[in-house]
Amino acid sequence: MTPDIAARFARIALGHLTREYPHKLDHVLTGDADAETPRALHPIFFGSFDWHSCVHGYWMILTLLHRFPDMAGGEAVAALADTMLTPDKVAAEVAYVARPSSAGFERPYGWAWALALHGAAARHEGRGWGAALEPLARAFADRFTAFLPKQTYPIRTGTHFNTAFALILALDWAETHDAALAALIRSRATDYYATDRDCPAWEPGGDEFLSGALCEALLMRRVLGAAEGRAWFAAFLPRLGEGQPATLLTPAFVSDRTDGKIAHLDGLNLSRAWCWRGLADWLPEGMAGEVAERHLAAALPHVAGDYMGEHWLATFATLALSSY
Incomplete structure (x- = not known):
């Protein structure tokens, strides 16, 4: 990775993260209030075709900015994060996740990327992005904690449902932010794959x-x-x-x-x-x-x-x- 490549990737992401895309409905409609635009339902993660792509798009640009703070376009990345990663907008994302009909929303791929995004944001000390995103990360950490003990078998397909990929990202986050979840992930990984x-x-x-x-x-x-x-x-x-x-x-x-x-x-x-x-x-x-x-x-x-x-x-x- 070089600063030029990082700047190129950031330019690609910035164009998509701020473009509202009428992506497929990936939630259950329980009433008229659920049939809203992506931006209304998800005030941060409304771009990049689908919710999880928007989440890991933010992870990418914050990761690149941390590694290359002087890269071309870095000011635009920071400005977007200042505008979008705010407590009120995060609260709306948490509220969506908290709906009873959202129990399986983005499991486990989006869950894992949300943790990874918080980890990337927290590395930018003094910016406030990590603190703003922490409630969303905690919501998904709680979901992993509740779900893993009852997931009897791992999902091995190479798409969004893959268990191992999600556990890699979640473990990376949990080792810094949630020791109990890290221990649970290690235990379940051994249960799933050791033999x-x-x-x-x-x-x-x-x-x-x-x-x-x-x-x-x-x-x-x-x-x-x-x-x-x-x-x-x-x-x-x-x-x-x-x-x-x-x-x-x-x-x-x-x-x-x-x-x-x-x-x-x-x-x-x-x-x-x-x-x-x-x-x-x-x-x-x-x-x-x-x-x-x-x-x-x-x-x-x-x-x-x-x-x-x-x-x-x-x-x-x-x-x-x-x-x-």
């Missing part, structure tokens, strides 16, 4: 933007100790040194970037690059970098160009280009 062996990695599916196999491995790298983790990984992907499963080493082909579901595969390539880099110390020397670069080369040229990818891909490029 997994010989992963076939039947991926990608036609609309996946996450690698079920690699997200699981990256989560377990965070959860297990060094020796235990290496042993688990060796059993989970026992033939990786032989180039198997080849599906994990080969970038996904994207046939139509104007199709919102097929465009997810660019995100798969970026999220795989992020995972490979995060797993580097469990792999033969040089392997992670080589495979990650292959996936980056397939996806980075397409971060911008068509709205179906442009409204969210820069977030995953930021993950992939940042040190884990």
